[in-house]
Amino acid sequence: MAFDAYGELKPSGVPAWYRRPSDSFTRTCPFSPAAKNEDYLATNLYPLAKHQDAAIGRFQTAYVGYVAEEEYRLQGSSGGMVTWVATELLRQGLIDGVAHVIATKEPQKEGRYFRYRISRTVAQVQEGAKSRYYPIELSEILQTIREVPGRYAVVGVPCFIKAVQLLRNEDPLFRERIRFTLGLFCGHMKSARFVESFAWQMKVPVHQIEQVEFRHKDPNRPANWYNAQLTLRDGSTINRDWWHLKDGDWGAGFYMNSACNFCDDVVAETADISFGDAWVEPYSSDGKGTNVVVVRSTVVEELVENAIQEGRLQLETVDQKFVEQTQAAGFRQRREGLAYRLTWPRKGVQPCKRVKPDAETVAKHRKTIYRMRSFISAGSHRVFSFARLLQKPELYFKWARMVAAVYHGLAYHQGKFSEMRKRFGELKG
Numbered sequence: 001m002a003f004d005a006y007g008e009l010k011p012s013g014v015p016a017w018y019r020r021p022s023d024s025f026t027r028t029c030p031f032s033p034a035a036k037n038e039d040y041l042a043t044n045l046y047p048l049a050k051h052q053d054a055a056i057g058r059f060q061t062a063y064v065g066y067v068a069e070e071e072y073r074l075q076g077s078s079g080g081m082v083t084w085v086a087t088e089l090l091r092q093g094l095i096d097g098v099a100h101v102i103a104t105k106e107p108q109k110e111g112r113y114f115r116y117r118i119s120r121t122v123a124q125v126q127e128g129a130k131s132r133y134y135p136i137e138l139s140e141i142l143q144t145i146r147e148v149p150g151r152y153a154v155v156g157v158p159c160f161i162k163a164v165q166l167l168r169n170e171d172p173l174f175r176e177r178i179r180f181t182l183g184l185f186c187g188h189m190k191s192a193r194f195v196e197s198f199a200w201q202m203k204v205p206v207h208q209i210e211q212v213e214f215r216h217k218d219p220n221r222p223a224n225w226y227n228a229q230l231t232l233r234d235g236s237t238i239n240r241d242w243w244h245l246k247d248g249d250w251g252a253g254f255y256m257n258s259a260c261n262f263c264d265d266v267v268a269e270t271a272d273i274s275f276g277d278a279w280v281e282p283y284s285s286d287g288k289g290t291n292v293v294v295v296r297s298t299v300v301e302e303l304v305e306n307a308i309q310e311g312r313l314q315l316e317t318v319d320q321k322f323v324e325q326t327q328a329a330g331f332r333q334r335r336e337g338l339a340y341r342l343t344w345p346r347k348g349v350q351p352c353k354r355v356k357p358d359a360e361t362v363a364k365h366r367k368t369i370y371r372m373r374s375f376i377s378a379g380s381h382r383v384f385s386f387a388r389l390l391q392k393p394e395l396y397f398k399w400a401r402m403v404a405a406v407y408h409g410l411a412y413h414q415g416k417f418s419e420m421r422k423r424f425g426e427l428k429g
């Protein structure tokens with residue numbers, strides 16, 4: 001796997017290898033039209049699930065809350081639940097290692113800021129806390145799991161967990177060794193250029209960046225006021241709110257991987273337990289961070305229930321509607337938006353999704369937003385790449401500022417020109 005010109009990870013090989021058809025790849029790629037879908041996988045994994053829902057899939061119990069013990073909540077992106085569950089599985093002796101994403105020690109040498117690692121101690125797992133909106137890939141850790149016997153848990157966004165489940169179906173070794181899957185809710189994945197754009201906008205040289213924190217936590221500010229922090233070689237740090245970044249509106253879709261346009265799983269429906277942010281009030285205003293959690297495996301459910309009884313977790317049960325509301329924008333994009341995108345003409349492989357193509361029931365205004373988001377996603381890769389080639393950040397800034405302002409007016413102010421102009425002004429500098 002190697003970075004391409006847009007800062008996205010792609011398989012790398014000779015042309016003959018690319019052209020060679022592969023049945024097993026066709027069955028295990030999560031976006032392959034011939035692969036089993038999330039419904040099929042979840043039915044086989046959790047046949048006795050208590051609940052079944054069109055938005056969040058099959059599940060036992062759903063919760064809202066956070067980790068009450070130690071520093072998990074403060075160290076985590078939201079309520080710290082992912083790191084807590086991963087460490088609890090280790091503590092209870094249910095696994096020997098956790099595959100998750102950590103910051104690289106020498107990013108300039110390694111050519112990337114984050115990668116997957118298998119952590120084998122509680123301290124190592126804790127080191128990996130926080131969300132990384134950055135390309136990562138599983139090949140190295142799958143190789144280790146193949147070579148080193150043991151029981152593993154894998155943390156990943158929905159398409160990665162689906163890939164793992166497809167692989168477990170295909171290969172008994174992975175079925176036996178990967179004992180637990182921990183899913184992250186997902187809006188979309190960004191390219192590596194997002195970090196470079198941070199650097200340009202914060203006016204620091206990219207090669208000086210040692211650490212990237214996409215969501216620097218400040219318990220005194222609302223959780224949904226994202227703040228990016230870069231740590232430089234000399235140890236200094238620089239921060240900027242996403243609101244003040246030209247490409248900082250998550251909904252606008254800057255640097256989105258094109259595969260995300262064809263995903264219909266928001267909440268990692270094939271994971272034993274999945275986690276997101278509680279993006280509804282009063283939780284989104286609580287800067288300490290709050291998770292929504294969907295549990296599908298009965299073993300994990302017992303672990304969580306015991307910890308609630310012991311006061312180690314502060315979780316309340318919620319229903320599927322609550323979980324869906326916390327991800328309202330994600331569901332619009334991946335259900336209604338996907339149905340509309342599937343009607344657009346496309347060359348090559350035709351996606352086969354659980355959502356059917358539909359251009360009839362989508363309102364005109366929503367169609368404009370989906371078109372604009374798609375334009376921004378595709379355009380951001382190209383315009384950034386051009387500006388990077390010429391080493392002229394202003395080229396990208398001008399374009400990004402304009403499209404962000406138009407998106408803002410369309411998405412939040414019914415297309416009012418005065419609001420677009422106002423936002424354009426705010427994004428200066």
Ligand SMILES: Cc1cc2nc3c(=O)[nH]c(=O)nc-3n(C[C@H](O)[C@H](O)[C@H](O)COP(=O)(O)OP(=O)(O)OC[C@H]3O[C@@H](n4cnc5c(N)ncnc54)[C@H](O)[C@@H]3O)c2cc1C
Pocket residue numbers: 075076077078079080081082083084086100101102128129130131132133134136155156157184185186187188189190275276277278279289291327330
């Ligand atoms: C690309 C991406 C998009 C997301 N989109 C949404 C969204 O739309 N809505 C929503 O509610 N939540 C989304 N999340 C999840 C959210 O950001 C939090 O990760 C989640 O709420 C868990 O927080 P926590 O405090 O429990 O996790 P923490 O305790 O902070 O632990 C996070 C764990 O996830 C691992 N990790 C971090 N980044 C990645 C990655 N890229 N791939 C695999 N593992 C990783 C870390 O190694 C760590 O083990 C997204 C996450 C990612 C990575």
